Amino acid sequence: MIAMTESFIQKTLQDASDFAKETGMPKLVSIVKDVHKMSPQTFLMNGKRVYNGDRFLWSNPDRSYTFAGVGVSHIFTTDNADGRFQDIEREWKRFNEQTVVHSISYPYGTGPLIVGGFSFDPNKQSTNLWNKFPSAKFVIPAFLYTVVNDQAYFTANVMVHPHKEVHDYIKEVEEAEKMLLNFTTIPEKSSSIMVNRHEIEPDKWKKTIQKATSAIKRDEFEKVVLARELRVTFDQELQLEQITDRLMAEQPTSYVFAIEQGENCFLGASPERLVKKVKDKVYSTCLAGSIRRGKDEEEDGVLGKELLTDEKNLIEHDVVVHMIKEAMNEYCEWIESPSHPALYKTKHIQHLYTPVEGEMKKDHTLLSLVEHLHPTPALGGYPKRTSVEFIRDVERLDRGWYAAPIGWMDVEGNGEFIVGIRSGLVKKNEASLFAGCGIVADSDPESEYEETNIKFNPMLSALGGATHDTH
Ligand SMILES: C=C(O[C@H]1C=CC=C(C(=O)O)[C@@H]1O)C(=O)O
Numbered sequence: 001m002i003a004m005t006e007s008f009i010q011k012t013l014q015d016a017s018d019f020a021k022e023t024g025m026p027k028l029v030s031i032v033k034d035v036h037k038m039s040p041q042t043f044l045m046n047g048k049r050v051y052n053g054d055r056f057l058w059s060n061p062d063r064s065y066t067f068a069g070v071g072v073s074h075i076f077t078t079d080n081a082d083g084r085f086q087d088i089e090r091e092w093k094r095f096n097e098q099t100v101v102h103s104i105s106y107p108y109g110t111g112p113l114i115v116g117g118f119s120f121d122p123n124k125q126s127t128n129l130w131n132k133f134p135s136a137k138f139v140i141p142a143f144l145y146t147v148v149n150d151q152a153y154f155t156a157n158v159m160v161h162p163h164k165e166v167h168d169y170i171k172e173v174e175e176a177e178k179m180l181l182n183f184t185t186i187p188e189k190s191s192s193i194m195v196n197r198h199e200i201e202p203d204k205w206k207k208t209i210q211k212a213t214s215a216i217k218r219d220e221f222e223k224v225v226l227a228r229e230l231r232v233t234f235d236q237e238l239q240l241e242q243i244t245d246r247l248m249a250e251q252p253t254s255y256v257f258a259i260e261q262g263e264n265c266f267l268g269a270s271p272e273r274l275v276k277k278v279k280d281k282v283y284s285t286c287l288a289g290s291i292r293r294g295k296d297e298e299e300d301g302v303l304g305k306e307l308l309t310d311e312k313n314l315i316e317h318d319v320v321v322h323m324i325k326e327a328m329n330e331y332c333e334w335i336e337s338p339s340h341p342a343l344y345k346t347k348h349i350q351h352l353y354t355p356v357e358g359e360m361k362k363d364h365t366l367l368s369l370v371e372h373l374h375p376t377p378a379l380g381g382y383p384k385r386t387s388v389e390f391i392r393d394v395e396r397l398d399r400g401w402y403a404a405p406i407g408w409m410d411v412e413g414n415g416e417f418i419v420g421i422r423s424g425l426v427k428k429n430e431a432s433l434f435a436g437c438g439i440v441a442d443s444d445p446e447s448e449y450e451e452t453n454i455k456f457n458p459m460l461s462a463l464g465g466a467t468h469d470t471h
């Protein structure tokens with residue numbers, strides 16, 4: 001149990017209120033309580049009436065850490081293409097120093113934290129599709145329901161302003177708590193029916209693969225990741241509670257995330273960590289190179305073995321390992337990584353997987369490492385600059401936040417970022433799904449096309465649409 005008694009809460013709010021009245025500046029008081037366990041989707045559902053448009057979800061692959069957030073206590077955003085990581089870093093640091101009340105110690109993953117992300121390429125001409133997702137945006141959710149290793153917490157992030165009284169804040173938090181933690185709410189379980197499926201220019205996409213392999217053969221770059229879009233329409237509005245509920249159940253080896261921005265929601269089940277920081281330790285993942293799952297254990301094993309020795313896939317993977325190790329090495333005192341990839345299996349696909357960990361040098365931060373790594377050659381290419389320019393020129397797609405860093409961070413600078421793949425942007429009864437493939441000299445457009453079809457499956461399955469049969 002955590003010691004945050006009513007009288008302690010009252011006193012902390014009173015001190016913050018006195019400060020606010022004296023200086024005219026607000027203070028953020030984060031109230032954390034132990035609560036009963038419930039489904040994070042129930043929390044999101046409960047928050048829908050008041051906080052529709054501002055809801056968030058995050059869950060680790062082993063579900064050892066999950067949070068659902070609703071409402072917004074503070075926003076950090078920038079359109080500064082070149083300095084977006086530093087802008088967010090600076091504003092969060094300043095807010096932390098000036099506004100957050102630090103007399104409370106929070107269990108990991110609770111209390112004041114920011115959640116959000118970046119766009120893939122701030123220099124690509126953006127379209128209307130992603131107009132709710134700027135090149136960087138993070139928020140402190142007003143209320144969080146967090147489960148850490150089976151213990152559930154409720155966090156209320158209260159911005160204490162000069163013009164309001166402490167008892168009003170207490171009343172508001174009590175009311176919100178009652179409404180949001182009502183575990184008797186049953187999330188709707190209606191299943192939506194897909195009424196239209198539209199692949200965006202598949203033939204032109206295959207031609208861009210040829211363009212890429214020719215450029216690679218001319219030594220313009222070593223690898224590039226090219227993505228395409230599948231637009232699907234359903235008979236009814238898509239619900240983020242239902243989709244994330246399915247993703248969490250169906251994709252036990254993937255992160256599940258959702259970021260709602262008004263009527264739009266970007267969500268998915270990504271298997272790929274970009275970087276996680278716990279104190280001075282950092283953990284990254286090289287995930288690239290793919291093959292389908294087998295129809296039974298035996299075939300699955302054969303396919304896995306094939307992937308582990310397939311030259312084209314090993315090149316795809318090695319380019320990522322090389323870059324991530326180099327980048328981590330620069331920012332770390334030491335790094336450690338196995339010399340051969342292992343298999344990473346998700347429900348629909350298996351990948352080559354190499355973890356990299358290290359101890360971060362004192363003068364670096366989680367966000368500086370996110371910037372240094374993004375995009376890795378699993379999402380962009382190698383070398384970074386030429387491959388991103390190639391994507392900007394030839395890819396017929398506004399990636400928005402797809403394949404970009406999505407994550408959360410606490411007041412100590414700990415947190416985790418993943419890359420937003422196996423994902424889609426949902427709006428009302430429509431969803432744009434995205435999938436890309438690492439292209440190297442020997443890539444064949446038809447098999448890469450098939451690979452993207454497999455990569456659409458996690459989202460298609462969660463949305464209730466027919467998945468692509470790969471057997
Ligand atoms: C870019 C995607 O996947 C990346 C991650 C793992 C394997 C990949 C591959 O084998 O091509 C991709 O690099 C995507 O799913 O949209």
Ligand SMILES: [Mg+2]
Pocket residue numbers: 288289290316437438451
């Ligand atoms: Mg591939």
